Amino acid sequence: MRINPKSIWEMLKATAKSWNDSDPFRQSAIIAYYAIFSIPGLLMIVIxxxxxxxxPEAIRGEISAQVSQFMGPEAATGIEDLLANVELNDSNFVMKTIGVLTLIFGATTLFFQLQKSLNYIWDVESSPENGIKKLIxxxxxxxxxILVIAFLLLITLVLSAIISILGNWIDNNFGDVLLYAVQLLNFVLSLGVVSLLFAVMFKFLPDVEISWKSVWVGSIVTAVLFSIGKTLLGLYFAHADPSSSFGAAGTIILVMIWVNYTCLILFFGAEFTQVHARKYNHKIRPSKHAKWRAEHILKNMEDKPEPIKD
Known part of the structure; x- marks a missing residue:
């Protein structure tokens, strides 16, 4: 497979057009709304x-550090308070069970809605005859x-600890030159972990069967865009302080802005994955529990040339 700058530019233009046509701002706003109710359960399961x-304390500390890096210390404090309020300390087994099931339901709702948005982007929908089975x-x-996210968090924690120890040793023995190389290595490893997370999302979350080749290309592009945007959004949060006008609701506003941004990048990456797959004739078809949306079928019918009459 040969990729040149011209083909990349063409794919990016086609992606931007498809992304704009799929109404990404409405889709990301929906996900941001559901995230407010899903994040407590999601974080508790990960912890x-x-x-x-x-x-648990090490994982809480890592989550707090990541949130502080992305959205500032105020948001990190709000997340810590939120987690403190959803602890299941009740000794009653029945109440604990209900609490755990409630957290699982809330946590999975976020990805359930995200799946619907990705299905919309990929022009597929669930088959009505698979209602209950498909829901389960x-x-x-x-x-x-969510378990994959927990696993990746473990990997990130281990890598961060190793790189921190290595960085201190290099700083004490070799100076700053090699230290920059270690920081670059840390960036590359972090980019790899994020790319893996996006790849899992693109491959398994939507109701489509797609080649791993396109999934990896799309996930790497998405991870690069996410890293760039994360830095820009961090600068925006640090200087603009968008939550200052909302008082006690400031943390919620920061979370919604962050999730909204992340979904916009995610949807762009999903569109790029789709464009790349179609350009290079990689496998794309609905899963066995889904079908093409009517709009997709009509569009394909319109694109087909009319038969030549004798």
Whole structure:
């Protein structure tokens, strides 16, 4: 597969047009709304799973550090307070079970809605005859994605610890030159972890079957855009302080802005993955529990040339 600058530019233009046509701002606003109700359960599940190896406090500290880096210390404090309010300390087994199920339902709702948005981008929809079965499978896949996030958080935590120790040793023995190389390595590894997360989303979350080749290309492009935007958004949060006018609701506003931005990048990456797959004739078809949307079928019918009459 040969990729030249001209073909990349053509794919980016086609992606931008498809992205704009799919109404991404409305889709991302929907996800941001659901995120407010899903984040407590999502974070608690991640802490329970990842904390089983490194301890809950270490995972809480890593989450707080990441939130502080992305959205500032005020948002990190708000997330810490939120987690403190959803602890399940009740000794009653029934109440704990209900609490756990409620958190799982809330956490999976975010990815359930994200799946619907990705399906809309890919022009597919669930088949009506698979209603209950498909709902259960979707919730299970959403929970699986949360476990993947927990696993990637563990990897990030281990890599951060190793690089921190290596960086201190190099700084003490070799000076700043090699230290920059370690920081570059840290950036590349972080980019790889984020790319893996996006690849899992593009491959398993929407109801389409797509080649891994296009998935990897799309996930790397999405990860690069995400890293650039993350830096710009961090500068915006640090200088503009958009939550200052909202008082106690400031943390919620920051989270919604962040999720909104992330979804816009995610949807652009999904569109790029689709454009790339079609350009290079990679496999794309609905999964066995889904079908093409009517709009997609009509569009293909319009694009087909009329038969030549004798």
């Amino acid at each position: 329970w799973v990842a904390g089983s190896l490194f301890g 499978l979707d919730r299970a896949s959403s929970l699986g994605l």
